[in-house]
Amino acid sequence: MQSTIEFRQLVEVVGDAIMASNASGAITLWNPASERMFGYTESEALGKSLDLIIPQRQQQRHWDGYHKTMETGVTRYGNDVLRVPAVHKDGHSLSIAFTVALLHAADGTISDIVAVVRDESNRFAEDRALRKRLMELEAQIAKPAADH
Numbered sequence: 001m002q003s004t005i006e007f008r009q010l011v012e013v014v015g016d017a018i019m020a021s022n023a024s025g026a027i028t029l030w031n032p033a034s035e036r037m038f039g040y041t042e043s044e045a046l047g048k049s050l051d052l053i054i055p056q057r058q059q060q061r062h063w064d065g066y067h068k069t070m071e072t073g074v075t076r077y078g079n080d081v082l083r084v085p086a087v088h089k090d091g092h093s094l095s096i097a098f099t100v101a102l103l104h105a106a107d108g109t110i111s112d113i114v115a116v117v118r119d120e121s122n123r124f125a126e127d128r129a130l131r132k133r134l135m136e137l138e139a140q141i142a143k144p145a146a147d148h
Contacts, residue, residue: 017117020103023070025050025063028112037096037119039089053086055093070110075100083120095124 011018011029017037020029030045038045038053045052054062069075077100086094098117105111 017119018114019045019050019117020112020114021050022112023110025066027052029114034117037088037094037117038086044089052089055085055087058085066113069100069102069113073102073110075102075113078102083124093121094119095121 011031014031015033017034018029018031019027019034021027026047026049027045030040030042032042034045035041040052050062050066051059077098079099081097081099083095083097086096088094096117097120098115101114101116102110103112103114
């Protein structure tokens with residue numbers, strides 16, 4: 001049975017960022033949630049490198065993995081969530097989590113890599129604050145024991 005879902009509309013209304021890039025890493029899809037998350041309009045992002053949103057210090061590692069995935073057709077991030085830093089257009093840091101999917105051309109080669117991305121900056125900051133507080137409490141508990 002053919003689905004009645006209009007996929008372009010789905011990509012445009014979903015709350016998570018959905019982006020795709022071709023074999024050379026140029027952005028080929030940039031939905032409205034991507035624009036909200038990263039600050040770049042669709043026209044600013046399309047055709048540009050993913051380096052727009054990848055911190056400089058992460059770029060080599062990213063491209064090594066990207067090109068390996070393009071060559072082998074294998075990614076471990078289809079089901080496993082990858083958590084990495086990213087950069088907003090205005091320069092502030094983001095903590096993102098995403099999965100990827102590989103799109104294939106008619107000849108079976110990989111044509112694009114699609115990422116579904118969620119901004120986890122707030123959750124990451126909350127987790128860091130909780131870990132810090134836990135360490136402080138553990139230090140307070142250990143100190144009286146050391147005083148005996």
